[in-house]
Amino acid sequence: MRRFSGVGHTAAALLAAVSLATACSAQGDAQQPSDGSSPGDPPARAAQSATQAPSAALAPFYTQKITWTPCQEKFQCGKLTVPLDYADPGGERIQLSLIKLPAGGNRRIGSIILNPGGPGGSGIEYARAARTVLSPAVLARFDTVGFDPRGVGKSTPVRCLSGRELDVFIGLDGTPDDPSEVSALARGGKQFAEGCEAHSAKLLPHVGTHDAARDMDVLRAALGDQGITYLGKSYGTYLGAVYADLFPKRIRALVLDGAIDPALPPVPTVNAAQAHGFEVAFRSFLSDCFTQQNCPFPEKNTDAALGRLSQFLKTTDQHPLRNATGDGRSITESWATLGILAALYDKATWPVLRAALGQGFRGDGTTLLKLADLIVDRRPDGTYSNQTEANMAVNCVDHPYPHKIAAYEEAAKTAQRESPHFGAYVMWGSLPCDYWPVKSAASDRPLKAAGAPPIVVVGTERDPATPYQWAKSLASELSSGVLLSYDGDGHTAYRTGSTCVDEAVDRYLISLEPPRSGTLCPKVT
Structure with a gap:
């Protein structure tokens, strides 16, 4: 439930953090020239002074x-x-x-x-x-x-929600199939925005x-x-x-x-392009997976493997995966999708994704959950950094967003047709900006x-x-x-x-x- 535009964690951190689950990431020379170059360097380009010096107040x-x-x-x-x-x-x-x-x-x-x-x-x-x-x-x-x-x-x-509230928010169904699920997602987005206003209105x-x-x-x-x-x-x-x-x-x-x-505007253009990018990345992952002994897609065929992924996400939407961490969270489709997306950031993490999907296809979502936790910076004790809250706060003031839920619904449907595994999920992720207490004046x-x-x-x-x-x-x-x-x-x-x-x-x-x-x-x- 976020705009996916961050480097986040390195592959090394991802690999290190899930390794246990997959086994069952002197000051300079004072005599430098005044232009910042060093003896023997090509002539440096001196930075030009600004067209306008800072005001006296600054x-x-x-x-x-x-x-x-x-x-x-x-x-x-x-x-x-x-x-x-x-x-x-x-x-x-x-x-x-x-x-x-x-x-x-x-x-x-x-x-x-x-x-x-x-x-x-x-x-x-x-x-x-x-x-x-x-x-x-x-x-x-x-x-x-x-x-x-x-x-x-x-x-x-910026602070908005408690760790437990963020668990609920991130676990909401990010691919709503009916009006009641759309309403639940809208309530979650509104509560997120209201939480930010309650705790960080001045900022x-x-x-x-x-x-x-x-x-x-x-x-x-x-x-x-x-x-x-x-x-x-x-x-x-x-x-x-x-x-x-x-x-x-x-x-x-x-x-x-x-x-x-x-x-580019975030809805629909940026979100749609990002969803497509993840689809392309997953296809690249599959091409590599088919050459590996522990690939969880025995069909060795891209279309068939994508069908398996679709069925897995559809099943998880109805029947959450097992969670062996003991933290009580329900591993919903949203948590599983987030874990897949996290592992697509770096090719070095593809072995972890192979193991996570193999476990997921057997009903165990623990490694997918660990991957998801990394991308939202959730700590083992259930607390979060403020990465998710800051992500939303900056995006919502940086760009103009639609203020009608029908616009998100239409954009999500289009994105889902073009990117059937990740399109709707990424598009709905911007919904809290519909309720944001600070209306963006940016273009x-x-x-x-x-x-x-x-x-x-x-x-x-x-x-x-x-x-x-x-x-x-x-x-x-x-x-x-x-x-x-x-x-x-x-x-x-x-x-x-x-x-x-x-x-x-x-x-x-x-x-x-x-x-x-x-x-x-x-x-x-």
């Missing part, structure tokens, strides 16, 4: 100094103060939580800011995985900086991506960087594109991997970032969550977009196994040499 935020303190291993933690409302910078302030891993070499260029997606994903937790997220070459040259955007994680989080109008991008520029200044260096994945590409459109002259290098097309439009230096957009041809066409569109919409393509499976491409992608991105981040637009990196076998 100056205290832009000139603040971050106090860094040690926090586990070699990481340092800090806080950034920003206005709750940028239209009233003298009013209430909030704090954002930060983490930094200092550059490992003595030829430091500056900082690289990370965002893992979501919206709602924790940039702090993502940065803690810096040694797998970034290459050794990048880690040597940049301080790696992660932050939880406003409303997320440790940064003034809700100010958690959108436009505000998060402005926060990121304050962070850039507080880090002492003339121009931002940024790696955003999935929803993080939207955050990066919004930043580029607001501050095109304050960019050093932007990598947008697993791109979202900002010109979905292309973002040009006129005057920005080259921005690298990375697209994976069989990406399940952010279809490849979106990367092509974003690269063409940005005035300086450069498209780097990967003939691969899974969500996002950098540091997922392609040396071609990794080398092209590293060269751009370090030396500001973008790849030739249209470069296609071959499939990794």
